Amino acid sequence: MHVTQADQGGHGYPRPLLQREAWTSLNGPWEFALDRDGVWTLPAQVEWNRTIEVPFAPETERSGVHDTGFHLACWYRRRFTFPVGGGPNRVLLHFGAVDHSAVVWVDNRRVGSHEGGYTPFSFDITDACKPGLEHEVVVWAVDDPHDLEKPRGKQDWELEPHIIWYPRTSGIWQTVWLEEVPPTRIARLRFTPSLKRWEIALYAGIDGPVTEGLRLRACLTTVHGTIADDTYAVLGGDLHRRITLSDPGVDDSRNALLWSPASPTLIDVTLELQDATGRVLDRVRSYTALREVSVQGDRVLLNGRVVLLRFVLDQGYWPGTGLTPPDDDAVRRDVELARAMGFNGVRKHQKVEDPRYLHWADRLGLLVWEEMPSAYRFTARSVRRLTREWEEVILRDYSHPCIMAWVPFNESWGVPNLPNSAAERHYVQALYHLTKTLDPTRPVVGNDGWESVATDLIGVHDYDADPARIARRYYTTEVRVRLFQHERPGGRRLTLTEPSKVEHPIVLSEFGGIALERGETWGYSTVHGPDDLRERYTELLHVVQGLELLAGFCYTQFADTYQEANGLLDVERRPKFPLEAIAGATLGVREPRPGGSTQVPASPDGRAMMPDAPPFPALFGRAATVTAAAPGRVNLIGDHTDYNGGYVLPTILPQEARVELALRPDRRIEAWSTEEPEARPRGFELGDATPPGGWLDYVHGVTRALEAGGMVLGGADLRVSTEIPPGAGLASSAALEVALLRAFRAAFALALDDLALALLAHRAEVEFVGVPVGVMDQMAASLGRVGSALFVDTRTLAFEWVPLPGDLLLLLIHSGIRHRNASGGYRARREECREACHLLGVSALRDLEGATDLPARLRTLPAPLDRRVRHVLNENQRVLAAVSALRRGDLAALGELFHASHESLRREFEVSIPETDLLVELARTECTVFGARLTGGGFGGSVVMAATGDTAPVALRIAREYHRQAGRTPTILLPPLPAQDLGARLHTEEAYRR
Structure with missing residues (x-):
């Protein structure tokens, strides 16, 4: 048997979620014939007159055929050497994808057929193969170029690509391969993580005879060692088990296991099928991850924390090879480039991507929206075809940690009369609910772009080239109803439900589309050169990231694709302006501007002076x-x-x-x-x-x-x-x-x-x-x-940097009263929180977030524990609101959050003292200070103030009045004041009188 880990052409293992040690690639040269009119129906009729390089479609240069004309069918034939028979093992013939339908013969015997151009299929060819080593496989692929009732995505129905549609993809376009398997084998896997229960649900589908004493061993490991090693009895063809992981509680290793783009931790899985004696019948490798995607109010959460979706739209085409990646290195490079440009996810547009892409997104850390390629007519036949293939897509990719959302429809393609057709609306709703049935763990976007009728997220496509209009349209949650009632990006209603009832997160899932003016190209708007593109992209991204209404965005697009030249990269994946500048704009890092510093240096080197001390x-x-x-x-x-x-x-x-x-x-x-x-x-x-x-x-x-x-x-x-x-x-x-x-x-x-x-x-x-x-x-x-x-x-220990607005200045004044965390009130507050957790039956107070019976549960707590819990839960929400306020530069909102936080620390958590309360009250009298609060553990310490303008005189006024009323000498830490020692010495009263 031929054993390989990378096939001819370097396309990599074609089924990354269920791997065996041995496999044989059939990629490479095949005999080939085009049947433009669909005359042939049997292999014996075919006139074999060409050669094609599989897995590249005949429309591509790399295939060696490069025929972009209309043809109804194409035929493939290959002879291969493989030992079949002489033992109990079976031989499977696998196809990654054949567009659109395929009939397969092996050694002149028909072994099966499949319809659907984006999903894998396989046949057991053991009984079809003649005795010996030499065998022949023939594939008949039918793909009517004018058929608009099948899922076809961006494949053009016109002879030449136009606007946003591209050349067709016919026949085999993903890896073809052989696999020898035992008669009883692991055939299907599915993993479902649960952070709440700290477990992974395992489904294993077993093919072949199930004998008495059959067992499945599951071993889960990370770089730190084994985290589970369990054995289960196999009583039938479907095994469902929950693998409970050892929960280290608050220990750091719990957080280290979570998967995110910032920390894509994978859990390696080895599965062994054993007979009653312990003999291993089958062994496969896979992987999974602890990862949870959810929606809470108008925000998207990853592992229980708010995540801003920074996505880029990716058409998934490569120069010279079309939908098929040139090799596995090219796939990995695309994932790396998306991350290098600052994006934490991609929206795979109108394509079910090669599993190798999802594999690298899992490994390197990149979220993926998976979208079904559209059909373009609404008929009973198109409904049956798309529904069947969509179900296959979900089953294929369910266990990839990178996938965070499913999208069955885009811009009402295939349901063109959605606002007026009850049948079309029922169809979209049915696919939404079918998807939620097959996978209740991920958000579903029923129809991305507009005319939403069933969804967990509202996707909006808006190619307005004016950043000011974009800002006005989405700047705050208060414009939500107006947006749905009156604004119509693309000329379409955004939702077909009552606008006042729409509370889902809103994602600007298509915008930008800026193209360089280069010959016969197309874009939603154009600029004259790389510097103009850089300026426009930076300005647009700066505006979009500050819009409170949005839970995320998806820029159009990743790379130029044929005539659509609005990529951040050109068709060869070269950046149109420096990669670092793209990343900076994507992440919201603004280029320095004069006077933009948020802090005033105390000395020429920008530091406060150190106390005098021996060197x-x-x-x-x-x-x-x-x-x-x-x-x-x-x-x-x-x-x-x-x-x-x-x-x-x-x-x-x-x-x-x-x-x-x-x-x-x-x-x-x-x-x-x-x-x-x-x-x-x-x-x-x-x-x-x-x-x-x-x-x-x-x-x-x-x-x-x-x-x-x-x-x-x-x-x-x-x-x-x-x-x-x-x-x-x-x-x-x-x-x-x-x-x-x-x-x-x-x-x-x-x-x-x-x-x-x-x-x-x-x-x-x-x-x-x-x-x-x-x-x-x-x-x-x-x-x-x-x-x-x-x-x-x-x-989770997940973190991100949130740029501070350039006009935000911080004042920081120490009350002159020192606190100690190791004893006293701070320790008592921690014990009170621990006691509240014990009484409420939770491991941490944050576990109470979202509890519908929270008021009733709080009433069971003795005072002051109920107040402690209220502070913690409300303070968490204030932090999230503060992040949003910083991102949109809303200093007034930030100030109100400061004041609310201080009141909670004073009344609910009771850690403020009269001196820090006085500093907050004095700050409220200054018109340029819009918020102040105690910062730190309390029982003394400092007060932080959010301000604008010239803060030095303000700080001195507050300090002088504090000294007069409290009789204590404060220390001004921000802004650092020239000629003042800010390390250990207190300002003298004379300093306040000057």
Whole structure:
């Protein structure tokens, strides 16, 4: 038997979700004949006069035929060598796809037929094969070029491609291959993950005789090891089991298993069919993932957190090969390019893509909308054909983690009289409900573009070239009803249901379509050159990403396709302007503008001044060899949510903690800190479990966490300094931990990425220092970026950077009252949340989101636990709203969220004190400050204010009045003021009088 892992032409394993070790590709040269008028019906009638390169369609250059004319049928013949007979095994002949219908003969015996140009089929040819090694296969493919009742997608019915339709694809266009299988075998697989139950539902279809004692073993592994290894009795041809995974609870490994574009973690699956003696009859490999797509209100959620869909429309054609990818490298490259341009997903348009594309999207992390190619007439025959093939599509691709939505119809193609035809509306509704029946785990877009009658998402196609009109049309949720009642992009009604009842997420699923003026090409609008395209794309994307009404967008399109030249890439996949600039615009990173900084530097190098302190050589008699730093953070919103599995939104500060290091020949750590500027260095031996006390506990905790994680350290001298006032609620301890870990990473070549470093810092503080903090501070210090907020889902550890609007300026004033997280009220609040979880029967308060009986459940809690729960749940929603406000630049909305958050911290969570309340009230008197709130754990600390304009005089006025009323001397941390020491010294009263 011929064993191969990459066939001729390098197209890769054709069935990635169910793989066996051995397979034989039949790609390559076949005998070929065109039958333009459909005269032949039997192989004996065919005049074999040409050769074709399979799997490329005869219309393509790569096929060697390159005949783009009309023809009703085409014939294929190939002789192959394969051992058949002489044992119990069976031989299967597989076709990835043949457009549109196929009849197959093997050794002059008809083995079967299939209709549907986009789905796979196979035949057991064992009994058809004659004895011996030499065999012959013949394929008759019928594909009427004028048939508009079949699903055909973008395949043109005119002789030459026009507008947005492309050359036809006839006959074989995906891999043909052989497979030897045992008589009893695993034939079908389906995986359904559940994050709520922390399990994966397995369906295995067994073909062949089921004997007594038959068992199926399922082994699930990740890079970290085996997570499940179970064996089940097989009692019939269909086996359904739930594979329960070991739930590590709040441990970081739970989040590490979740699949997302940012972290496409796959779970490898090995399945063995065993007889009663334990002998392995069949073994296959597959993969799955823990991933959940859902809709909540007007937003799309991935793994329980809001995700902005940044999609690009992809027609799925390649130059010279049409619908068929040139090879597996080309498929992978397309996925990589989409990601490199900043997109987190693709809308595969009017094509059921090759499974290899979905495989690479699974592996590399790219969401996919799967769309059924349209028929263009509404008849009983077209309904039967499309419905049957759509069901096959869903069954083929159900288990791919990358697929996030199903789309049976596009722009009412195939249902042209949808507004006026009850039968057509019933058809769309029926396919919507059929899809939800076959797969209730994903959203379904019943009819993308307009005229929606049954859907989970509203897809809108709008090629308006004026960004200002786009902004007015979609800028806020308040225009929703007006949009559905009066606006008609494309001249069509967006929904055929009552507009006031439409509450689904809205996705701008086609827009842009900007083409370069290059000869005989077509686009929805045109520009003159690459610089113009860059400017238009950047402007359009900036507007679209700030529109509150939208849950996502899909730009048209990925690459030029034949005459449709509106791609971001040309037909050869070359970017039309720099890839980095495309990605920046896609991700909403605006190019720097004069005066656009969100912070005012305190000194010429943009940093606050460090406290006076002896340099490293004066302390240790030699120079440091490693220097590392990490910033403090101010949490814009989302306090006391991180240890409850919620959302947070911090941004980093210009103030830093800094560590200088030199290696020692022993295993001792000697350290000095600006916390004790008059003291001599002190230390401890590595491995000593006794905390040394004070600030040195954090150094000790970091080394203990590193060693507990299997990292090898040596001795070191350390100089620690900080610009961040301890106890100000600005994550001074997290900045120190991250700076220490960065220094150790550099000094001892430790394999730690920034996320792993943040988690290790968190472990150091919680387990070894004994401070019960959430993970926000360490993630902000390790992953934060200047000019952006870090939006973190602390349950999944998924994160993204949210650019801060250029006119948003932050004021940050420390009350002068230091808090301590390791004791007192903060610890008590954590215990109260833990007790509430126990009484409500949930593992984290966030589990209560969406509970319909929440008010009744809260009434069962004793005071003050009910108030604690209300704060956490409402604060999570405020974080999501703040992210939306930042994206659309709505500073007024952000300010209202600040005020609401502070009131909740004061009344519901009871962590504010009179001094921080006073700072908030003073901020409310300033007309350029539109929001203020306590930030951090509370019981002291700082107040953050959102403002615009010249903030320095405002900060001084607030500080002066605070000093007068409270009798305490505050510290202004933002904006950094020239000639002021912002690290440890407090401003004097004279500073406020100047």
